[in-house]
Amino acid sequence: MTSLAGQVALITGASSGIGEAIAWKFAEAGTKLVLIARRSERLSSLKSQLTEKFNAQVETVTLDMQDTPKLKQLPSALPDGFQQVDILVNNAGLALGKSGLQGTSLEDIETMVNTNVLAASLLVRLFCNGMLERNRGHIINISSIAAKQRYPGGGIYCGTKSYIDAFTEAIRHDFVNSQVKVTAVSPGAVQTEFSNVRYKGDDAAANATYEGMQPLLAADIADQVMYAATRPANVQIGEIVSFATTQASPWNVARPLADKSKA
Numbered sequence: 114m115t116s117l118a119g120q121v122a123l124i125t126g127a128s129s130g131i132g133e134a135i136a137w138k139f140a141e142a143g144t145k146l147v148l149i150a151r152r153s154e155r156l157s158s159l160k161s162q163l164t165e166k167f168n169a170q171v172e173t174v175t176l177d178m179q180d181t182p183k184l185k186q187l188p189s190a191l192p193d194g195f196q197q198v199d200i201l202v203n204n205a206g207l208a209l210g211k212s213g214l215q216g217t218s219l220e221d222i223e224t225m226v227n228t229n230v231l232a233a234s235l236l237v238r239l240f241c242n243g244m245l246e247r248n249r250g251h252i253i254n255i256s257s258i259a260a261k262q263r264y265p266g267g268g269i270y271c272g273t274k275s276y277i278d279a280f281t282e283a284i285r286h287d288f289v290n291s292q293v294k295v296t297a298v299s300p301g302a303v304q305t306e307f308s309n310v311r312y313k314g315d316d317a318a319a320n321a322t323y324e325g326m327q328p329l330l331a332a333d334i335a336d337q338v339m340y341a342a343t344r345p346a347n348v349q350i351g352e353i354v355s356f357a358t359t360q361a362s363p364w365n366v367a368r369p370l371a372d373k374s375k376a
């Protein structure tokens with residue numbers, strides 16, 4: 114196993130859901146953390162908890178992934194001791210709406226593409242050369258089953274995650290002469306704030322996503338990231354795809370608990 118103690122991990126989208134769960138696992142393993150999101154109060158609270166519980170070394174960066182000029186300055190803005198990023202977790206991302214492309218606003222398209230595609234790509238470019246020079250590092254991109262099983266209303270989101278799959282595979286070729294690893298983690302339905310964001314505050318629609326089933330939890334995905342990150346030096350996990358046990362695709366979900374919840 115590769116120890117994560119003392120390594121620097123940069124996690125985007127650490128203020129909730131999967132990113133936050135990864136931060137907990139990594140902090141427990143002694144990883145130094147750079148946590149990024151827009152909601153600074155969430156990041157501050159998480160930093161306090163991780164410091165108190167694990168004596169973790171945590172830097173927080175309040176950053177909108179769509180702020181490309183600021184994103185490009187990120188490596189030089191990191192404090193001493195955190196600039197040499199060993200593990201980059203490209204996790205920040207979102208889907209907006211599910212009503213079909215004809216009903217998707219131009220602004221929502223820009224938000225999804227800029228966050229899920231452009232920012233993730235720029236971050237890899239910003240940190241990969243340091244990894245290659247040190248001949249160590251791991252890029253972990255959070256993709257989705259939406260990259261493989263596309264569905265009506267998911268045109269832009271499925272497209273962005275398909276990009277992440279292709280990008281992940283292609284850069285593995287680029288880095289093949291190094292010890293830098295590239296992994297995609299592709300979950301099915303995970304109960305986080307993802308659906309609340311997608312349905313823009315329509316909590317009934319968000320809750321219906323997980324109704325009558327036992328979805329994946331953010332901690333399940335963090336386990337998978339930990340697994341990939343801790344393999345021996347000769348093992349590169351290409352991709353981890355996971356579903357809730359009663360899910361076979363985005364549109365084929367059994368809800369065995371539905372009747373009980375209505376009773």
Ligand code: NAP
Nearest residue numbers: 126128129130131150151152178205206257303305306307
């Ligand atoms: P979540 O709970 O909504 O978390 C999303 C995170 O992304 C938040 O920390 C959010 O932070 C951050 N984020 C979003 N837009 C941002 C921006 N412009 N700038 C900076 N940070 C931004 O959802 P999640 O389920 O954990 O999603 C994490 C990743 O998993 C996403 O890439 C998503 O596509 C993927 N995924 C999720 C599921 C699922 O069912 N939940 C399934 C497959 C893949 P702030 O709002 O504080 O900025």
